[in-house]
Amino acid sequence: MRNTKPLTALFVMVVSCVLCVAQPRVLIVTAHPDDESGCAATVYKITHELGGTADLAVITNGEAGYKYSTLANSIYGTELTNEEVGRKELPHIRKKELMAGGSWIGITNYFFFDQLDTYYTLDADTVLSMVWDVAWVKERLSKIIRDGNYDFVFTMVPTEETHGHHKAAGIIALQTVQALANKNVPVPVVLGMAGGRIDSTKPYTQYRGVAVTARDENAPIFEVDLLKKFGYNNKLDYRIIVNWLIAEHKSQGTMQTYMNIGTKENFIFFAMNGRNRIREAQKLFQALSESTP
Ligand SMILES: [Zn+2]
Secondary structure: OOOOHHHHHHHHHHHHHHHHHHOOEEEEEEOOOOHHHHHHHHHHHHHHOOOOEEEEEEEEOOHHHHHHOOOHHHHHOOOOOOHHHHHHHHHHHHHHHHHHHHHHHOEEEEEEEEEOOOOOOOOHHHHHHHHOOHHHHHHHHHHHHHHHOOOEEEEEOOOOOOOHHHHHHHHHHHHHHHHHHHOOOOOOEEEEEOOOOOOOOOOOOOOOOOHHHOEOOOOOOEEEEOOOOEOHHHOEOOHHHHHHHHHHOOOOOOHHHHHHHOOEEEEEEEHHHOHHHHHHHHHHHHHHHHOOO
């Protein structure tokens, strides 16, 4: 009798590979409540159209956002724009707003790291060396990634012009995944949330001096088209989802003034993933381009 074991093993591999694309597991790693707006439609499509799951790890509670809370003063009945009041009240308010927004895009688990949101800066080095407890953040994030069996991590791209906290969150996520890979732990593919518009005249390469942040410049930019039409008379598109999410962030007054400009959610592929894993990202975004609500 023929030995069918190799065929059975092949069948299981094929089925599980199809499933891993069909039901992707994603961990989002950001700096502030509301940064997840940069992947809102993509995450919605993953959880609602592909049957996947998404969790969110957020490093600060965003209390430095008190300056933008003017419209929320009357909603919450307190003077959030007063720095002392805002820094005390915003951590719990912004957690609630984050989870309200996350409910529309299907986020399951929230991991709050409760690190200080000091002030706006472009400097990631000070944030990493003096403000956040980086060793503890990495240790906890490492455990979350090991336990979560994620296929992908979406994190912030440490571009020169972005907030130092965004840079630091991206660097921490990449270094944590790299450290696990170095121990031969199976790791997710890390993709960088690159916003709605990519400036082709100033393409991102890497954060100065930190090799793990390098983009694979031969990999494609992956994208979800927010303008893809669906529904009655093709009148609906994915900007609606993004607007649902940002509308929950009542204490942050400015997002609606610029978020609607974007027509895509772009993602870059980091070189540390290894070129052999580009295919996994291609399969995900191919599935996303074909799926509809
Ligand atoms: Zn932010």
